[in-house]
Amino acid sequence: MVGGDEIPVARVEALLAAVPARDGEVRPEVARVGRQRRRWATQVVIADELARRACAERGLAPPDEVSPERVLAVSGTDVADLGSIVAVALAHSPAARLLLASLESGQNVPERAVEDYYGRNRDRFLTREALRRGIDPYSAAGPADFLPYAQVRDEIARELRRAAARQAFFDWLDRARAGVEYAPGHEHPGDPSHPDHEHRH
Structure with missing residues (x-):
């Protein structure tokens, strides 16, 4: 139940x-894995439903309806960075993507934060020539071995804005799903009240 409205099990199915x-999940005798997979899918569907409602509340243009037969590809990097629930929710839900984009556009990254990032991550801004020479960015490198700040400033700001938006999305989702009521067998896969819980996202 989300906001008093029942979410059909058909959306999870x-x-x-x-x-x-995944490999090993196709054997019918693996009942625990099947339960956890259903709980995981429920979290993705709930994230989509909550994002739809958040978009409506914020006056964002309603996204196209989700086609359950079509889920965008999810990279291993996204799963590592976001967790599988959020990564698949963003691939599955146009509303979640719209909400994340809205959160990203609202992030203000101070110039000082961009400068600090440039200063603390010098290894990321070596020139190709410095990389070819195997220059150590923390001891033997000179100013000419680094890409100029002005050249990489916008890229750094975009990266920091994206990271801040993802954190804002996580925070929003945690708050939004606090009032969700789950039917038996559809609880969060990491719910410690269940003996077969696993804290994987």
Whole structure:
């Protein structure tokens, strides 16, 4: 139940059908894995529903309806950075992507933060020539071995804005799903009140 409205189990089943099972999840005798997969899919569907409502509340243009048969590809990097629930929610839900984009556009990254990032991560801004020579950015490098701040400033600001938006999205999702009521068998896969919980996202 989200805001007193029942979310049909059919939405969870459609997502499960659209997202291929990992190796070992296809054997029917693996009941625990099947339960956890259903709980995981429920979290993705709930994230989509909450994002739809958040978009409506914020006056954002309603996104296209989700096609459960079509889930965008999810990279391993996104799963590592975001967790599988949020990564698949963003791939599955146009509303979640719209909300994240809105959060990103609202992030203000101070110039000092961009400068600090440039100063603390010098290894990321070596020139190609310095990389070819194997220059150590923390001891033997000179000013000419680094890309100028003005050249990389916008890229750094975009990266910091994206990171801040993702954190804002995580914070929003944690608050938004606090009032969700789950039917038995659809609780969060990391819910410690269940003996087969696992804290994986």
